[in-house]
Amino acid sequence: GEETPVNGPVAMVTANDPDNNALTYSLGTGNTDNDFRIDPNTGEITAQKALDYERTPSYTLQVLAADNGNPPSTATATVQVDLTNGNDNSPVFTRPPQADRSQPIEIAEGGQNGDPVLTVEATDADETGSAGITYSLLRGQDKFNINPTTGQITRRGPLDRDEQGQIPITVQAEDSGGNEGRISLMDLTIQLTDINNKPPVFQVNQFARGSTPPIAEYSVNVDENEPAMQIISLQASDPDVGAVVRYSRTSVTPPSVDPNQPMFTVNENTGVLSTTGELDYETTQTYTVVITATDTAQADPHTATSSSSATVTVNVQDKNDYPPDFTGTPYMFTVREDAAIGLSIGQLTASDTDNPQPQFTYSTYTDAGVTNSDAAAALFTVDPVTGDVLTRRNLASAYTDINEFPLLVRVSDEGPPVMNSTGTATITVTARGSANAVSFTQSQYTGTVQENAVAGTTVAFARGIDITPSRSSVEYVITAAETTPPTGTDVTGFFRVVRPATLNDPLRLEITRSLDYEEIQQYLLTLQVSSTGSSGTSTGRRKKRQAVLADNQALVQVNVQDMNDNPPRFESPTYVTGVSEDADLFSSLVQVKATDRDSSPYNNFVYNIQRQPNNELSPVAKNFTVDSTTGIVRNLVPFKPGQVGKKFFFNVEADEAPAQTQSGQTFTGDTRIVVVVVNDANRAIMVGNLPPDTCYRCRDNIKSTFQEVSGNYAVIEKVDARKVGNTLNYDNCDVFFYMIRNETYDALTRDEATTILEGSRTQVDQLWTNCGSIPDANRASASVVEYRGVQYTGNSTNTGISDLEAALIALGVLLFLLALLALLWLCCCTKIRKRTTGYQIPPPYEPPPIQAEPIIYEEKKEYETQEGIATFGHDMVEPPPEKEVVITGQYNKGYDQSDEAQVGTMTFPQAHEDVGPNRYSIVDQTTQL
Numbered sequence: 001g002e003e004t005p006v007n008g009p010v011a012m013v014t015a016n017d018p019d020n021n022a023l024t025y026s027l028g029t030g031n032t033d034n035d036f037r038i039d040p041n042t043g044e045i046t047a048q049k050a051l052d053y054e055r056t057p058s059y060t061l062q063v064l065a066a067d068n069g070n071p072p073s074t075a076t077a078t079v080q081v082d083l084t085n086g087n088d089n090s091p092v093f094t095r096p097p098q099a100d101r102s103q104p105i106e107i108a109e110g111g112q113n114g115d116p117v118l119t120v121e122a123t124d125a126d127e128t129g130s131a132g133i134t135y136s137l138l139r140g141q142d143k144f145n146i147n148p149t150t151g152q153i154t155r156r157g158p159l160d161r162d163e164q165g166q167i168p169i170t171v172q173a174e175d176s177g178g179n180e181g182r183i184s185l186m187d188l189t190i191q192l193t194d195i196n197n198k199p200p201v202f203q204v205n206q207f208a209r210g211s212t213p214p215i216a217e218y219s220v221n222v223d224e225n226e227p228a229m230q231i232i233s234l235q236a237s238d239p240d241v242g243a244v245v246r247y248s249r250t251s252v253t254p255p256s257v258d259p260n261q262p263m264f265t266v267n268e269n270t271g272v273l274s275t276t277g278e279l280d281y282e283t284t285q286t287y288t289v290v291i292t293a294t295d296t297a298q299a300d301p302h303t304a305t306s307s308s309s310a311t312v313t314v315n316v317q318d319k320n321d322y323p324p325d326f327t328g329t330p331y332m333f334t335v336r337e338d339a340a341i342g343l344s345i346g347q348l349t350a351s352d353t354d355n356p357q358p359q360f361t362y363s364t365y366t367d368a369g370v371t372n373s374d375a376a377a378a379l380f381t382v383d384p385v386t387g388d389v390l391t392r393r394n395l396a397s398a399y400t401d402i403n404e405f406p407l408l409v410r411v412s413d414e415g416p417p418v419m420n421s422t423g424t425a426t427i428t429v430t431a432r433g434s435a436n437a438v439s440f441t442q443s444q445y446t447g448t449v450q451e452n453a454v455a456g457t458t459v460a461f462a463r464g465i466d467i468t469p470s471r472s473s474v475e476y477v478i479t480a481a482e483t484t485p486p487t488g489t490d491v492t493g494f495f496r497v498v499r500p501a502t503l504n505d506p507l508r509l510e511i512t513r514s515l516d517y518e519e520i521q522q523y524l525l526t527l528q529v530s531s532t533g534s535s536g537t538s539t540g541r542r543k544k545r546q547a548v549l550a551d552n553q554a555l556v557q558v559n560v561q562d563m564n565d566n567p568p569r570f571e572s573p574t575y576v577t578g579v580s581e582d583a584d585l586f587s588s589l590v591q592v593k594a595t596d597r598d599s600s601p602y603n604n605f606v607y608n609i610q611r612q613p614n615n616e617l618s619p620v621a622k623n624f625t626v627d628s629t630t631g632i633v634r635n636l637v638p639f640k641p642g643q644v645g646k647k648f649f650f651n652v653e654a655d656e657a658p659a660q661t662q663s664g665q666t667f668t669g670d671t672r673i674v675v676v677v678v679n680d681a682n683r684a685i686m687v688g689n690l691p692p693d694t695c696y697r698c699r700d701n702i703k704s705t706f707q708e709v710s711g712n713y714a715v716i717e718k719v720d721a722r723k724v725g726n727t728l729n730y731d732n733c734d735v736f737f738y739m740i741r742n743e744t745y746d747a748l749t750r751d752e753a754t755t756i757l758e759g760s761r762t763q764v765d766q767l768w769t770n771c772g773s774i775p776d777a778n779r780a781s782a783s784v785v786e787y788r789g790v791q792y793t794g795n796s797t798n799t800g801i802s803d804l805e806a807a808l809i810a811l812g813v814l815l816f817l818l819a820l821l822a823l824l825w826l827c828c829c830t831k832i833r834k835r836t837t838g839y840q841i842p843p844p845y846e847p848p849p850i851q852a853e854p855i856i857y858e859e860k861k862e863y864e865t866q867e868g869i870a871t872f873g874h875d876m877v878e879p880p881p882e883k884e885v886v887i888t889g890q891y892n893k894g895y896d897q898s899d900e901a902q903v904g905t906m907t908f909p910q911a912h913e914d915v916g917p918n919r920y921s922i923v924d925q926t927t928q929l
Helices: 373-379 692-697 699-710 750-758 761-770 803-834
Strands: 009-012 023-027 036-038 044-047 058-067 074-082 092-095 105-108 116-119 121-123 134-139 144-146 152-155 166-174 183-193 217-223 230-233 245-253 264-266 272-275 286-295 307-317 325-327 331-336 344-347 349-351 361-365 380-382 388-391 404-412 420-430 444-450 474-484 495-498 508-511 522-531 553-561 574-580 588-591 606-609 624-626 632-635 647-655 668-678 684-688 713-724 727-740 784-789 860-865 868-873
Touching (some): 009 074, 023 036, 036 058, 092 183, 134 144, 245 264, 325 420, 373 380, 495 522, 668 727, 684 750, 692 699, 692 713, 699 750, 699 761, 750 761, 761 784
Antiparallel strands (some): 023 058, 058 074, 092 121, 134 166, 230 272, 245 286, 264 272, 495 508, 522 553, 588 632, 606 647, 647 668, 684 727, 684 784
C-alpha cells in the first residue's frame, strides 16, 4: 500500500539459470519517477521513495535477469504493483468557498425547528469526492442541527436576534478511516437579521403599578377643574431594528358623552397622554384609558406590525369647588315666648358635594335689606359646630311686637379655599298658651339609631325630648311619618314613645323593629302631646299666629346609621369570555364589576384572584391576574394553538378587608370566570350600516340581543370600521364576536353562530331601536348588512396537537418499544443463566424513574379532605370506566360543579348507595380522578 515506508519490501523476483551461472537483476521500464529499486543480487524490489496512491495508484515494472556469460544471456519478467489507498488525507471543505467563510452568513431570526440554514460540503482525496464523510457540530449545536450525511444545517427552534445577534458555529468533517480517521474543522458565523416579531414594551416609570415590564398598568392623579394638560408620558420600546412606535387611544371608560369631543388624547409620536379640558370629580372620579403602541419596523418583512396595550387609570382629585348647601330648607321653627335662654329650637344641617363627611362652621349675620334680621340676631344664635338654633334672650321681654324673625344663617366648609352658603331660618314666637296646656320645648328634634338594631333600642338624641310644663297626665301620639326615600308605606308603627320614669327625665323614642339603611335612610315623625286636663286660655302678650305645627307638636327626625351588613355583589355570577389563541401576554380578557349596597366607607373593596383554603392560588388561577381597582382580568401566560377549545375556570373575589378604614366585620363576594380559547374558526363578524363609533356605543345592546336570541354567551371582541378588501368604510361597522354555549362552555363555530342570528334577523335588527346612542334620523333604517367570517389562520379542531407534541409522543412510543424488546431479551438471558450451575444471576438493571409530565390542571377542581387531595374535572359528567373508583375514605358528598370552594367530609362504606355516575372519591393521596 501507499503507506509502505522507504526501503520497505515490495516484491521478490527470482530466476534460474541452467548453467548455474550467477544472475544479476535490474529494473527496466515502468519504474515511474524511480519510485522503486531492485537488489541486483537477490532480486528484492523495495520502495526507493514515499509512495502516493493519489499520484500513481499502480506500476507495471519490467525486471531483467542477466547471467555472467559471454555474451550474457537475459530474461525478463513483469511485476504488477497496485497500491492500496491509505488514509493519509484530511477532508477539505469546499462549500462554502474559502473566500466566503470570513463573512457572516445572514439568515432571518425566528423560524421553526427544521428550517434550513445552509449546506456545507467537504471532499476527501482518499475517497471518491465527499463519499464517506460524516458531518457534526462542535459549536452552536444548541441553536442548530446538522445532517451527518448531507451536511445540511437546520434550526433547532426559533432564533432571537435580540438574545444573540451573531452565533459562531464550528463544523467538523470526518472521513471514514475508523479509529485512524482524519477530521477537518471549519468556523462560520451566523448573523441573524431582524424581523418585526416583537411588540413594543411599555417601560416602567413612577406611575407604573408593576415593577417590571411587560405589566403595562399605570395610575396617575389629576386635579379636577384644571385646563387641558399633559398628565403622563408613556414610553414603549421595540427591540426590532428600525422600529418606530406610534401611539393611539383605544378606549376610554366611561366614554365621553360627545364622541366628537374626547376627554383624553395621546400624541401619536411621543406617547404623551393629555386631557382635552377640565375634569369634574363630582361627575366621574376615575377614568380607564387604554393606549395602544404599534410598531412600524422596517425590517424584512416590513409589512408585519405588532402592538401592545397599556391601561392608564386616571384618578380625578377632588378640589373644594362646591360650596356647602343647607339641607331641609326653608327652615321654619316655632318657639314659645316663655322658652328658657339657651334652649335649642331646631337644628341646621348642610351637605357638601366635595366631601361626604365634611366639617362645617355655622354662624349668623345681619342684612339691613332684610327686615327684622337684626332683631332675629339679637334674640337667637347658632351653635357653630352642631348647627343648633338657640335662644339667647328672654323672648317675652324683647321685640314683643314681632311674631316672625328672619334669622340669617351662614355655613362654611374647611376649604381651602373656604366656601360658604347662606340661608334663612324663619322663627315664629308664640304666646305662652294656657296655664294647663303642655307643649314641647323644641319644635324639632334630631336623633340617630343604627340599622339592624333590635326592637326596643332607644333612638339617641343630643338633647332629650321634653315637654313643658312637666306632668305625668299626658298622652303621646305619633300622628304622621314620612321617609327618605318615600315608600308609600305607613311607618308610624315602626316607633313607639316611652313615658319618662320621672317628671324630670326626657321621654324615650324606641324602634319596634329592626331598620334597614339600604331601604330607608331617614324617618320624619310628627309627635303630638296632649294633656288630659283643660285647655285654658292664652296668657301671653303676643297674638298666636297660625303655624305649621301646633304648640303641642314637634317634628322628630330619625337618621338611620349605616352598618357594614352587605357583601359586595357581582353583576353576574359567571363571566364567560373567549380569548384568541394568539393573544398577547396581559391581554384584557374580561372586566368584572361588583357593587355594595352599603354607603361609604363600608362599600370600599378590591378585586383579587380567589385563593384555595390553604391560601395558595390554584394551578389554573396562577395563569391570570386581575386589576384590584378596575376588575380587568388579564392572562399571565401565552395561549397555544393546541389549546383551542380549552377552558379555564377560576374565581375572582371582591374583598372589603384590604379597603376598609373602619374596624369591624368585613365581607367578600365572588364570581366565576370561564376563559375559553378560540381562534378564527369561531370568530364571526356582524356588519352594521351605522358608523363604528355608534356601533361601539351600542355594543352592550348588541351583546344582550345576541344572548337573548341564541340562548348562549356572546363576547364582543372589538368594533371597527367595515373592511372591504384593503379599504375601510367608516359609514359601516364590523362587530367581531364569539358565541359560547351556555352550559358546556364550548365555543360555537362562526357558521353555527351566524346561522342562529340569520334565523332571527328581524329580532336582531330591533336591537338598534333600544340603543339610545343612535340618532333618531338613523334609527328606523338601522340594520344588519350581513354576517361573515374572517380569514381562518388557526386550527379548525379543538383537539389538535402541535408538531412538538406529536414528536414527543412518537419518541415516547419508540422508547416504549425499545424497552419492551430489552425486557424480552433480559427474560431470555435469565432463563439461560438459570440453567448454568453455580452462576449467580445479577439483578436486572432498573432504570431511574422518568419524571412524570406535569399534570395539566385546567378545568379541574381540588377538594381537600383528611385523606389527601382529589382533583375533579368540570366536564366529567360520566367518568370513563378506567377511572371509576369507589368510596373508601372521607368524601365531599355535597360536591357541586358550580361551586369551586366546597370543602367538607363524610364517611360511608365502600358499597354506599350514593356512589353513582356523578360521585367521585379519594382512594389514596395520589389518586387523580
